[in-house]
Amino acid sequence: MALTKSDQVLADARPKPASRFRLSSITPASRYYWIRLVLENPFALVSLIFLTLVLIMTIFAGIIAPYDPDFVNPADRLTSPSSEYWFGTDTLGRDVFSRTLHGGRISLLVGATVMVGTAFFGSVIGLLAGYYSKIDNVMMRIMDGFEAFPGVLLAIAIMASLGAATRNVIVALIVVFIPNVSRLVRSTTLVNKRQVYVESARAIGMRDASIMRRYVFMNSLSPLIVQCTFIVALSILAEASLSFLGAGVPAGIPTWGNMVSEGQSYLQRAWWISVFPGTSLFLTVLAINLLGDGLRDALDPRSRDR
């Protein structure tokens, strides 16, 4: 588990940035050591395999799904799970398994896009606020303003204004999660900008934009990666909650949140309509969180015995 002795000596001999997380503490020869650490963590490994399966099944949902998710078959309404309909059918006789697969598509799409968008805008804001102390205060007060709302409520309010659509869910969630990422990037930037390598880059006349991109940002990367995994999990949960409340993806489109909501009135007669998509949601989010924990342990040695 531990680094080899020579790795340790080399790591100790290097100048240490004060940042908690850094890839640089691992010597070049073992730059990808952390990947091995992640894979050695049984929870992270199982999660990774599970997520790969989910990814494949949802991407190829069109081929794998035995039925058209919107195919209405009144003759087979509310049938319980069987070899014909693995997850049963809903009130309109639609196949719950096929709908669950297609629903996963939207969840993963939202999770991935929100993560990318949040990482981009959050990093830009965090870098600027951390690097230029003149605008720091103003920017962080604005972030305080956004964080004063419970995330779900802010997202609901934005969705109420924009109207129910997948694209709007993505926009709303990016707005909700930006403060979180920008705060993280700002704090690492505050540390990184005082490092000698930044000073020397400035001394040789590098432009601020390049310094920020090549030195300050690159050294914030590992905590950002960890945070991004959690953002994926949080946004998948948030999308499902919004859809459940009727403020997310329009009703009728198969998403996990919509399906749980549709099934709620039929719990007594057909528990499977809600339970299968809900469980898929739970397991996917759980796997992403466990993978995130594994990543954090691998990238930040200090978190290991927490």
Next chain:
Amino acid sequence: MLTYILRRILLMIPVLVIVAIIIFGLIHITPGDPAAVMAGEDATASDVEEMRERLGLNEPIHIQFLEWFADAARLDFGDSIFLRQPVTEAMLERVQPTFLLTLYALTLAVLISVPAGVIAAVKRNSIVDRLLMVMSISGAAVPSFFFGIVLILLFAVVLGWLPSGGYTDINDDPVKHFKGMILPTFALGFSTAGLLSRMVRSTMLDVLKEDYVRTAYAKGLPNRHVVLGHALRNAMIPAMTVLGISLAGLLGGSVVIETVFSLPGMGRLVVQSISRRDFPVIQGVVLITALIQLVVMLLIDVLYVYVDPRVRYGSD
């Protein structure tokens, strides 16, 4: 002390202004004409004009903002378009379920997490510790609406022990009230309990390494006394911050849980207002919630000074 509190309140003002701008801005990001959207699908041109007049949308935008802000500062959010009553009145009618649900869930979370966190820290790597980790990780991953539905399925549909939803006023029939609130409380409090107990555990682990804990052991105090009297009291301070943060989660979560269990609270009001396009209500509830959260954060910071004499805010 007083200067610290005053300074904290002054610092809240810019944040409040930004909060107000965000909420005010929401109505203006609506694609198309907000008046037409709010007047409904089958509104005539004069209906739309009347709505526009009512919302003050004919004024220049900065005048609109100042007027709206002046009213909002007096907690006047205008009239609900759908309910045809003042928003403040509509909210007050729905405060009780939301307030009690949040209170119960918070109590449940504290009752579970403090003992669980302490035991897990004292008996590190024991079964309790492992169970706690599992609970905490799954608590963070399970969507509260789905957890609520699983509880309904189990305890209302299959076992038939508890009602699957609905609300009874606590003054009308306390027994029925509590019976109806058990499932919502668990659905909301469980994930907070996971988060809080992890926090209690990790701060307890830190505190248990402190010199004064070693001293307490060295002078022969019994284990219970050291853990509860010395360690826990110090560990509660960081846990208080998390309590404040989890209140935000609870306020947001109650929106979802009220919908699952059809509790007539403020959260359900917001959800119903989305399809009704009732913007004044949404603005009012969202603003009030943000205010509550800011005030709670302030109170927690002030409480710090009382709980922990080491914190000397005024001196810096």
